[in-house]
Amino acid sequence: MLRFLGTRLARALLTLVLVVTFAFVVLRLSGDPALLIMSADAPPEAIAAFRRAWGLDDPLWVQYLRYFGAILHGDLGQSMRDGRGAIELVAERVPATLALTLPALLIKIGLGIPAGVYAALHRNSWIDRGVMFLAVAGFTVPSFVLGLLLVLLFAVQLGWLPSGGQESWRHAVLPVITLGMGGAAVLARFTRSAMLEVLGQPYMRTALAKGVPWHVAVRRHALPNAAIPTVTIVGFMVGSLLAGAVVVESVFSWPGVGRLLVVAVSNRDLAVVQCILLLVAATMVTANLVVDLLYGVLDPRLRISAGRT
């Protein structure tokens, strides 16, 4: 078990290192922060001073090592824009993002999984077809389109809800629905196919042949097996709690991590971008680790067999 955890952790750390490196390289190659942050017609001495202050004069690999060393010390640098700590800047945005993504996650799970199970149990009925139509629509329509449609309908036409901003809970309703619907659609489709697969397994027939009533067989024998593949998708959704709202936050002008990222990227505000990427990668990797461990809990075949004879 320790060996298993060890390899998983090592792999997770490697992923983080790669993410940081990738972010560094891409951002440095795509433009000069000094020119972007200072205006282009700033005096050359000021630009040179800026460069010196942020260490942009050094060779790229020195900058990389310095940056990397700082990360190891828990120092993610300061925003080049306003000089505040990157971690501090990002951290104050996290609650806003979670205020959207956590309720959205509840919608995804609470709507997607039951809809998928129900559709599978009533395969080829009109309810099944309806659920699947909505599901296909839900994940083929991009979230900015869905978001704009909702704004047009509920904010512009009906005037029930605000179209953007973060003043009250009512401002969160449209973005949460936008986020939740797409995920619920993916989850419904996935749960349905996992359930159909399980319902066709010989052990379901065994359960019925034993005299287990249909609804009990579904609950006791089908759902635990169908949960195994579904957990992967849910894990992915949990992993994207911080990063999954970039588009929606932009559409609804919601001051969360996603919008901060968009602004920081366009400003080449390296420290902030890297801090966000690191945070997102860390949540993703942690979620994956938890999913792997959950597999072991859900599926005894993946546990270390103690007493095989």
Place this chain on the structure above:
Amino acid sequence: MAGAALVEIRDLAVAFDRTPALRGVSLSIGKGESLGLVGESGCGKSVTWLAALGLLPGKARVTGSVRLAGQEILHAPPATLDRVRGGRVAMIFQDPASSLNPVHRIGRQVTEALQLHRGLSGAAAREEARRLLDQVGMPDARRRLDAYPHELSGGQNQRVMIAIALAGQPELLVADEPTTALDVTIQAQILTLLAEIRRDTGMALVLISHDLGVIAETCERVCVMYAGRIVEETRTERLFAAPSHPYAQGLMAALPPIHGPRRPLAAIPGSVPEPWAMPPGCAFAPRCPRHVAACDAAPPPLVAVTPGHCAACIRPGAVSARAPLSPELLPA
């Protein structure tokens, strides 16, 4: 016999998407009797019992009648069927490994049936589950209660399936190819176990198999099925001594002998007709050495050739020259 019948199936027919899979099967089983159903893949031998117990998927259209001790159970309400299944009639299947739920422990899968049919729970259920596993010859039964199916071998998993089947103290056990997925020496273990259980409990047994030898050793009476119908029904030793239907004769002649001279096998030419392209008359006619024009008129009914021996053939009887009987199949 009809009066004492435990299960009486009349004109059972099954179609999937309008393609017939079972085309009118009637048979009965007395209390404590052992009946074999033999035939090749797709002949309907498994479908007969899945249909009788309401275990086919919803798209199957099932007609006819299935009576258990006089009570109609075909299309019976779910609550009635749930009491019958695993209670009065238990069923085990071909592939024991995938027939057990991979995420539940063996003990839980046995106690589930005990709870349903005998109201046992907790320690009492667990103790009874251990006793059942002992009864089916599971080594180290107490420890195996906490094992998962993937931790056991195929033979052991089939023993677990039998233990689950016995949990409801059934009057009839339907064993659908119970040894086909197992090795030869393990097959011998399971067949011996089934015979012992029948001797000890007096339950009736339906053994579904493609293997005439397995049926011959285990069953008193046998039905030979072909293309969704019973084509011959008689006592087992009678079938081996004097098969009447040309298909039954062909099946036996196609089996390589284990004694006596070796010679080319009397193979049945051609193959089973597809369910959507059944001949208008006897389904075996295109492959039959005794085929005449009258065979194509209508499917021949199952009629007695001698008392207690029925065949669905308009020219039943003597063993044909094409299909010599293997000497070792004759009783000593």
Place this chain on the structure above:
Amino acid sequence: MTPLLEARELVRRYSMRRGMLGRPVEVRAVNGVTLRLEAGRTLGLVGESGCGKSTTGRMVLGLEAPDEGDVQFEGAPMPPPGSLPWRRQRARMQMVYQDPLGALDRRLPIGVQVAEPLQIHGLPADATRVHALLRQVGLRPDQAERYPHELSGGQRQRAVLARALATDPVLLVCDEPISALDVSIQAQVMNLLVELQQQRGIALLFISHDLRAVRQMSHRVAVMYLGRIVEEGEPDAVLHDPAHPYAQALVSAIPDPTRRGNRIVLQGDPPNPAARPSGCAFHPRCPLAVSLCARQAPALKPRPGDGRLVACHVAQGEAAPMRKAA
């Protein structure tokens, strides 16, 4: 006379993990198998799942390299895999598998698939040749246009045979060629194999778990248990009067309507090659085992008296049998 095929002391090891996280364990799938096969004859190889009969078949064909031991074909050692002589030799030996649907390409008509080996080995691959091959295995020339799923199980196995025969092989390794087929079709395929052998003088290595089929097909029979041959001889000698206790149990397990209640039922499960018992691998399940059996592996050698090849201390008279209470 040089045999067509001679395999000496073949050993094949795999490394296997137990579960997702287990340490790799060495598994000896084949543990010292010696066999010979004369041209135009059939050697039947019987045993239960995991006994190493299929691995032996693949090593004999050069599809898998043995870790120890060697294979000689027509008196010469196997050329290194992938070399030109190896490819040329591959045309002279072919394999027939259990599952004909898996062995055929679903997207190609069978005529194309029968022509393929001809093209690979630079032989004329015209329609006449393909049709002749199809006719030889009992298919109609017009069935060359059919796709595998349009044929029945027996017809598919015939198509596989036609493809195997295309390069005019002298050796066919048949790995459970009939076990996926229905009884009436099994007889057709067995008859066909015997006919082809008689017409073309092909040697067959017939691998099966079905003793009836092996008796029907073979000139000699070898019984395998856990990677070794435990008994070998004429089919009727081995099947009517088996010398090895495992062969006895196997023979007595053949369902037979005339037998009444004298079957030897082996205790325990088929053995796990990853946990091979010491000494004779069969001793934990053997009704006759004595203490010597747990210590020392018996060699396959002629039995005093009739010269039957058997690997058993008791059958060889080296130890007195000890009847365990069943």
